Amino acid sequence: MKKLLVIxxxxxxxxxxxxxAVKALNQVDVFFILDKGNSKDKLIHLRREICERYISGRDYRFVEAGSPERERGGEYDAAVKDLNLAKQQVFERLIGEELGEGECGAFLVWGDPSLYDSTLRILQAILRDGRLAFEYEVIPGISSIQALAARHKVPLNRIGRSIEITTGRRLAEGFPSNVDSVVVMLDAEDTYTRLDAPDLYIYWGAYVGTPDEILIAGKLKDVAADIARTRQQAREANGWIMDTYLLRRGDDEGV
Ligand SMILES: C[S@@+](CC[C@H](N)C(=O)[O-])C[C@H]1O[C@@H](n2cnc3c(N)ncnc32)[C@H](O)[C@@H]1O
Structure with a gap:
């Protein structure tokens, strides 16, 4: 049986x-790397660095494949569905042709595989379709949300309260009415600048945990313009940006 690790x-x-994760890395024969063919080379580099640093006394190989990109401009959910179908074909080819019987393959997932990542959904779809057979395990990782909270030294929730994890696209529909703490990911549009909520506090972080890390916190109305400017400059300097933020209602110290 082929085995896959989602690490x-x-x-x-x-x-x-x-x-x-270190123990899992040391079982792997083939690492599958999906290359988006853009300036996110640093992210691929980090995966290779992790293997060099943590794997000892064992041969392994990398197999790279071009990662399909989402069609821009059309309906979002449909475009994501198409993207995942295209990715499924790539995954099927990799697992079917590049992984031998009895071998162990791995997908190294940024952050944690449970959060805004399609790897698990795609593997489940492949098994459902029944053209390939394999077993797989999931190794949790530290998500950008946990990293953001740690770097700002704040809890994500207020005592006994809920948090919502959402996207910039959803936040654009308005700050949720039933929670006071909202974590926002995948916001390409500076949605925080369009919220009319004088009591909101923001903990923002870009490239968290990397040498390029930038952190800004404060009352949203006081720091929003600074974040937008900093974000724009960082995106121009690096060619891409990944940022996440926690918004907290009615509280200026985050506890
Ligand atoms: C496709 S999601 C993947 C999330 C990932 N699975 C995780 O556990 O963090 C990508 C989004 O995660 C956030 N992100 C990932 N890494 C980050 C980092 N180092 N600093 C800030 N935000 C990050 C950004 O909001 C980015 O748009």
């Missing part, structure tokens, strides 16, 4: 790797 590698700092 969460943490969201930036190679020190985020867990002991369980």
């Amino acid at each position: 969460g590698i943490g969201a930036g700092d190679p020190d985020y790797i867990t002991l369980q």
Whole structure:
């Protein structure tokens, strides 16, 4: 039987790797690397660095494949569905042709595989379709949300309260009415600048856990413009940006 490991590698700092992930890395024969063919080379580099640093006394190989990109401009959910179908074809080819019987393959997932990542959904779809057989395990990683909270030294929730984890796209529909703490990911549009909520506090972080890390916190109305400017400059300097933020209502110290 072929075996696959979906290993969460943490969201930036190679020190985020867990002991369980190190043990898993040391079982792998083939690492599958999906290349988006853009300036996110640093993210691919980090995966290679992790292997060099944590694997000892064992041969392994990398197999790279071009990663399909989402069609821009059309309906979002449909485009994501198409993207995942295209990715499924790539995964099927990799697992079918590049992994031998009895071998162990791995996908190194940024942060944690449970959070805004399609790897698990795609593997489940492949098994459902029944053209390939394999077993797989999931190794959790430190997500960008945990890294953000740690770097700002804040809890994500207020005492006994809920948090919501959402996207910039959803936040654009308005700050949720039933929670006071909201974590926002995948926001390409500076949605925080369009919220009319004078009591909101923001904890923002870009490239958290990496040498390029930037952190800004404060009353949203006081720091929003600074974050937008900093974000724009960082994106121009690096060619890409990944940022996450926690918004907290009615509280200026985050506890
Ligand atoms: C496709 S999601 C993947 C999330 C990932 N699975 C995780 O556990 O963090 C990508 C989004 O995660 C956030 N992100 C990932 N790494 C980050 C980092 N080091 N610093 C800030 N935000 C990050 C950004 O919001 C980015 O748009």
